[in-house]
Amino acid sequence: MESRLHKKAPKPRTRIQKKNTETILDAALEVFAQHGFRGATLDQIAKAAGLSKPNLLYYFPSKVAIHRALMDVLLKTWLDPLREMDANGDPVEEIVAYALRKLEMSREMPRESRLFANEIVQGAPNIYDKIEGELKDLVDEKARVISGWIAQSSIADIDPYHLIFSIWATTQHYADFDVQIRGILRPEEDTHFDTARVFLDQLYRRILTPLN
Amino acid sequence: MESRLHKKAPKPRTRIQKKNTETILDAALEVFAQHGFRGATLDQIAKAAGLSKPNLLYYFPSKVAIHRALMDVLLKTWLDPLREMDANGDPVEEIVAYALRKLEMSREMPRESRLFANEIVQGAPNIYDKIEGELKDLVDEKARVISGWIAQSSIADIDPYHLIFSIWATTQHYADFDVQIRGILRPEEDTHFDTARVFLDQLYRRILTPLN
DNA sequence: GTCTATAGGATGATAGAC
DNA sequence: GTCTATCATCCTATAGAC
Numbered sequence: 001m002e003s004r005l006h007k008k009a010p011k012p013r014t015r016i017q018k019k020n021t022e023t024i025l026d027a028a029l030e031v032f033a034q035h036g037f038r039g040a041t042l043d044q045i046a047k048a049a050g051l052s053k054p055n056l057l058y059y060f061p062s063k064v065a066i067h068r069a070l071m072d073v074l075l076k077t078w079l080d081p082l083r084e085m086d087a088n089g090d091p092v093e094e095i096v097a098y099a100l101r102k103l104e105m106s107r108e109m110p111r112e113s114r115l116f117a118n119e120i121v122q123g124a125p126n127i128y129d130k131i132e133g134e135l136k137d138l139v140d141e142k143a144r145v146i147s148g149w150i151a152q153s154s155i156a157d158i159d160p161y162h163l164i165f166s167i168w169a170t171t172q173h174y175a176d177f178d179v180q181i182r183g184i185l186r187p188e189e190d191t192h193f194d195t196a197r198v199f200l201d202q203l204y205r206r207i208l209t210p211l212n
Numbered sequence: 213m214e215s216r217l218h219k220k221a222p223k224p225r226t227r228i229q230k231k232n233t234e235t236i237l238d239a240a241l242e243v244f245a246q247h248g249f250r251g252a253t254l255d256q257i258a259k260a261a262g263l264s265k266p267n268l269l270y271y272f273p274s275k276v277a278i279h280r281a282l283m284d285v286l287l288k289t290w291l292d293p294l295r296e297m298d299a300n301g302d303p304v305e306e307i308v309a310y311a312l313r314k315l316e317m318s319r320e321m322p323r324e325s326r327l328f329a330n331e332i333v334q335g336a337p338n339i340y341d342k343i344e345g346e347l348k349d350l351v352d353e354k355a356r357v358i359s360g361w362i363a364q365s366s367i368a369d370i371d372p373y374h375l376i377f378s379i380w381a382t383t384q385h386y387a388d389f390d391v392q393i394r395g396i397l398r399p400e401e402d403t404h405f406d407t408a409r410v411f412l413d414q415l416y417r418r419i420l421t422p423l424n
Numbered sequence: 425g426t427c428t429a430t431a432g433g434a435t436g437a438t439a440g441a442c
Numbered sequence: 443g444t445c446t447a448t449c450a451t452c453c454t455a456t457a458g459a460c
Contacts, residue, residue, distance in 0.1 A: 016425085034334060039250030042454065055426055057455065117333050117388075121326050122246060124391045131395035139396050156418075161397060162411035169385035170378050176329075177380070179336045183343035184351050185373060199374035206368075206419050228443085254436060267444055269437065 021059055024049045025073075028066045033114040036122065037067055068126065071119065074112055075130050079138055081105065082164075087145045091154040092208045095146070099167045099204050100197060106175035107193050113175035139164060155208045163207075170200060233271055236261045237285075240278045245326040248334065249279055280338065283331070286324055287342050291350055293317065294376075299357045303366040304420045307358070311379045311416050312409060318387035319405045325387035351376060367420045375419075382412060 027048035031040045042063055046053045060066045081101040085094050106113055124131055139161070146160035174181065174196055185192050239260035243252045254275055258265045272278045293313040297306050318325055336343055351373070358372035386393065386408055397404050 020425095036248045036251055036330075036334065039248060039334070041452085043452090052427060053454085054428085054456080058425065061455095063454065114333050117329070118248075120389050120392050121329050121333070122248065122251070124395075128391065128395065131392055135392075136396045136398075158414060159407055159411050162408055165385060165389075165393065165408075166382050166411070166415065168389070169381040173377060173381035177332050177377075179340065180332050180343055180347075181377065183336075183340065184348045186348075195371055196374055196377075199371050199378070202370060203378065203419055207415055232443095253434085255434090264445060265436085266438080266446085270443065273437095275436065 017059070020049075020051070024051070024056060024059055024066065025070060029070055029111050029115060032067060032070065033111040033118065036118045037063075037126075064126075070115065071127055074116060075127060075135065077109075078105075078112065078116060079135065082138060082142055085142055085145065087148070091146075091149040092205065095155070095163070095167075095208055096201060096204045099171060099200050102167060102171035103174065103193070103197060103200055106171050106173075107190075110175035110178060113172050117172065117176040153210055156210050158207060167204070170203070229271070232261075232263070236263070236268060236271055236278065237282060241282055241323050241327060244279060244282065245323040245330065248330040249275075249338075276338075282327065283339055286328060287339060287347070289321075290317075290324065290328060291347065294350060294354055297354055297357070299360070303358075303361040304417065307367070307375070307379075307420055308413060308416045311383060311412050314379060314383035315386065315405070315409060315412055318383050318385075319402070322387035322390060325384050329384065329388040365422055368422050370419060379416070382415070 024045070028040075028045050030048055031044045034040075035044070040063075042053050042056060045066070046056050049056065056066075060069065081098055084101070085098045119125075119127060143160040143164065146155070146163065149155045150157050150160070174193065181192060236257070240252075240257050242260055243256045246252075247256070252275075254265050254268060257278070258268045261268065268278075272281065293310055296313070297310045331337075331339060355372035355376065358367070358375065361367045362369050362372070386405065393404060
């Protein structure tokens with residue numbers, strides 16, 4: 001017998017269930033990312049998923065349940081690039097590579113970035129505990145690594161936390177403020193990700209390289 | 213007789229009208245910034261303004277009218293710091309000063325920053341014309357100024373547009389992602405704006421200073 | 425599992441007394 | 443100018459047929 005403490009989406013057992021669950025989450029990602037939690041409606045999600053509204057609610061018990069399911073996956077994948085930063089690698093290269101990986105994520109997963117941005121800008125009502133928890137823990141750990149690199153003069157002396165913040169800001173900006181950037185740079189194709197890559201590589205390489 | 217082409221808020225003529233209009237806009241700024249356009253309700257705004265809902269709609273004909281009134285003021289004040297960047301000043305100092313002014317705005321006007329962020333992340337439905345218009349024009353103009361400085365070797369050779377984007381990103385991040393930063397840095401008081409100032413000063417000074 | 429129909433509540437906006 | 447009462451619509455969620 002299943003737990004009754006929390007209403008949950010049924011664990012997808014059949015192929016159809018799994019497929020529908022994924023379709024719904026993908027549709028929900030699209031809609032939540034563009035309109036925010038409150039601005040998104042089940043009608044929009046249902047339409048995007050090609051299902052009826054009640055059928056949506058057969059797979060997920062409520063609107064918040066869909067959003068929560070998305071958020072659970074999001075934070076994990078969102079932090080993967082930072083986790084990969086290797087304390088034993090070359091300091092400058094590790095940090096620059098991290099920034100470029102983040103930029104790559106903005107290009108490949110702009111919807112996830114905007115979903116996250118919507119949540120944070122509005123006060124992180126649904127993931128504040130995770131920010132104070134696993135996110136803070138990971139950042140603290142990596143900040144210590146960076147501090148170590150600074151102590152051994154492998155990189156220039158800068159605040160590790162604000163360095164990480166600046167990497168988040170500059171890279172996610174290309175996904176979150178995409179319309180603004182397109183409005184200014186105009187070009188039809190997305191060549192601005194290439195120029196952004198060059199810029200950020202140059203930017204972080206220059207601040208990190210020790211002055212000696 | 214008044215124009216019937218566009219429903220408008222009554223021009224505030226008496227002191228009371230002016231005061232109420234301002235109270236409403238301030239309340240609306242608070243609520244829209246935190247919940248986005250769709251997430252905000254007239255009830256919330258009315259409560260925050262200390263007025264009844266119908267009384268709100270006496271001063272503004274609709275919810276969108278309030279939002280529009282806010283957006284009109286916003287874009288202007290938002291671009292003021294960039295306008296102040298002086299082609300005749302010292303190049304490095306002008307750009308660093310611009311970045312620090314933007315950071316100051318994030319500290320003093322976080323609600324405006326989040327209002328803007330909400331609008332852009334969700335695709336700028338209400339101000340896209342202004343982005344393609346006055347915003348693009350101003351950025352183009354200042355990018356030319358920066359290109360001139362690069363041409364005369366007063367600053368290092370970097371993409372002017374992405375430089376401006378990075379200034380927007382790194383500074384607005386402290387307002388828009390405030391909860392995240394607080395969750396990680398934790399301190400009770402807002403000392404992180406001081407450390408951010410030091411960091412950004414250092415950051416932009418280092419990339420801009422020519423290598424010669 | 426999927427649908428139509430609908431309950432039940434919130435929300436933007438208006439009517440009309442004062 | 444400001445209020446109470448209310449309308450009309452939209453939205454989340456459920457009931458129940460198939």
